[in-house]
Amino acid sequence: MNAAANVTAKVIDGRAFADRLGTRIAVAARDFAARAGRAPGLAVVLVGTDPASEVYVRSKGRMARKLGMESFEHVLPETASQDQLMALVARLNADAAVDGILVQLPLPKGLDSLAVIEAIDPAKDVDGLHPINAGYLASGLPGLVSCTPYGCLMLLRDSLGSLAGLDAIVVGRSILVGKPMAQLLLAENCTVTMAHSRTQDLPGKIGRADIVVAAVGAPEMIRGDWIKLGATVIDVGTSRVEQGGKMRLVGDVDFAGASLRARAITPVPGGVGPMTIMTLMHNTLIAAHRRAGMPVPNLS
Numbered sequence: 001m002n003a004a005a006n007v008t009a010k011v012i013d014g015r016a017f018a019d020r021l022g023t024r025i026a027v028a029a030r031d032f033a034a035r036a037g038r039a040p041g042l043a044v045v046l047v048g049t050d051p052a053s054e055v056y057v058r059s060k061g062r063m064a065r066k067l068g069m070e071s072f073e074h075v076l077p078e079t080a081s082q083d084q085l086m087a088l089v090a091r092l093n094a095d096a097a098v099d100g101i102l103v104q105l106p107l108p109k110g111l112d113s114l115a116v117i118e119a120i121d122p123a124k125d126v127d128g129l130h131p132i133n134a135g136y137l138a139s140g141l142p143g144l145v146s147c148t149p150y151g152c153l154m155l156l157r158d159s160l161g162s163l164a165g166l167d168a169i170v171v172g173r174s175i176l177v178g179k180p181m182a183q184l185l186l187a188e189n190c191t192v193t194m195a196h197s198r199t200q201d202l203p204g205k206i207g208r209a210d211i212v213v214a215a216v217g218a219p220e221m222i223r224g225d226w227i228k229l230g231a232t233v234i235d236v237g238t239s240r241v242e243q244g245g246k247m248r249l250v251g252d253v254d255f256a257g258a259s260l261r262a263r264a265i266t267p268v269p270g271g272v273g274p275m276t277i278m279t280l281m282h283n284t285l286i287a288a289h290r291r292a293g294m295p296v297p298n299l300s
C-alpha cells in the first residue's frame with residue numbers, strides 16, 4: 001500500500017493481459033477445431049451506423065479471425081424492424097456453426113433490446129445478458145458471464161490475489177456492467193456497495209472502498225481526492241471528449257489525480273477495453289465447448 005499521497009499507482013496494463021490471454025485462447029481454439037471439425041463461431045449483430053459501435057463490431061470480428069475463430073458479421077439498417085431483428089436472432093440460434101451471438105447495444109430508438117436479448121439462446125449468449133445467465137450468476141451456477149465485468153475481475157485477481165474481505169464499490173448498475181460486476185465481487189467475498197445516480201454522498205462512499213469499479217459514462221466524474229489511499233481502481237467508462245480540437249477517449253475517473261492515491265489503476269484506453277474484447281473471445285470458446293459436449297479448458 002502507498003504510505004504517502006505522492007506515490008504513483010501501478011498502471012494495470014489491460015492490453016498486455018488481454019494479449020497473453022489471447023495466445024492461450026488461440027491454442028485452445030485450434031485444439032477445438034481439430035476435435036470438433038469446425039472452428040468456434042461468433043456472430044455479431046449491428047443495427048444502424050453508429051460510428052463507435054461500427055469500430056467495436058469490426059474489432060471484435062478482426063480479433064475472432066486472428067484467434068482462429070469464425071466471424072459472422074450481420075449489419076441491419078437503422079430502419080430495421082423488431083421482427084427483422086428477431087428473425088435474424090432466430091436464424092443464428094438455429095445455425096450450428098454459431099456458438100456465440102452478440103447484439104451490439106444500444107439499439108436504435110424504437111427497438112426493444114430486452115426482447116432481443118431474451119430471444120437469444122442462453123447457451124449462445126456470450127454477452128451474458130440473458131436473464132437465465134444473469135440468474136445463474138446470482139445463484140453461483142456456471143453460465144456465461146458478461147464480458148466487461150469478467151475482464152475487470154481477471155485484472156483485479158491478477159493485481160490483488162484474493163479479494164476476500166475487501167470493501168468494493170461499483171458505480172453504475174446497468175445489466176451490462178454494474179450489476180454483474182457487483183455479483184462477481186460478492187462471489188469473491190468482497191463487501192459490495194452499488195452506487196448509481198441517486199446515491200447520496202458518493203465521495204464519502206468511494207473514500208471507504210478498497211476497490212472502485214467505475215461504470216458510469218461520465219468523463220472524469222470521480223475525482224482523484226475521493227480515492228482511499230492504497231485502493232485499486234478499475235475504470236470501465238469510455239467517453240469521447242474534445243480537447244484542443246482533437247477527440248480523446250477518457251474514463252470515469254480523473255486518472256492523474258487518482259494515480260497519486262491508488263495502489264493500482266487501469267488506464268483509458270488500454271485498460272478494461274481490450275479485456276472486454278478478449279473475454280468475449282473466451283466466452284465464445286466456452287460456449288463452443290459446452291455446445292459440443294466437450295470439457296471447457298481452463299485458461300487462467
Ligand SMILES: NC(=O)C1=CN([C@@H]2O[C@H](COP(=O)(O)OP(=O)(O)OC[C@H]3O[C@@H](n4cnc5c(N)ncnc54)[C@H](OP(=O)(O)O)[C@@H]3O)[C@@H](O)[C@H]2O)C=CC1
Pocket residue numbers: 148171172173174175176177178195196197198199202215216217218221236237238239272273274276277
Ligand atoms: N471499456 C469497455 O469495455 C466498456 C465500456 N463501457 C462504458 O462504460 C460506461 C457505462 O456503460 P453502461 O453500464 O452500459 O452504461 P449505462 O448508461 O447503462 O449505465 C450508467 C450507470 O451509471 C449511473 N450513473 C449515471 N450518473 C451517475 C452519477 N452522477 N453518479 C453515479 N452513478 C451515475 C446510472 O445510474 P441510474 O441507474 O440511476 O441511471 C447507471 O446505472 C460507458 O461509458 C460505456 O461506454 C461499457 C461496456 C464496456
Ligand SMILES: Nc1nc(=O)c2c([nH]1)NC[C@@H]1CN(c3ccc(C(=O)N[C@@H](CCC(=O)O)C(=O)O)cc3)C=[N+]21
Pocket residue numbers: 055056102103104105106127147148238249268269270271272273274276277
Ligand atoms: N452487447 C454489447 N456488449 C458489449 O460489450 C458492448 C456493447 N454492447 N455496447 C458498447 C459497449 C462498449 N464496449 C467496448 C468494447 C471495447 C472497447 C475497447 O476496446 N476500447 C479500447 C479503445 C478503443 C478506441 O480507441 O476507441 C480501450 O479502452 O483501450 C471499449 C468499449 C463494449 N460494449
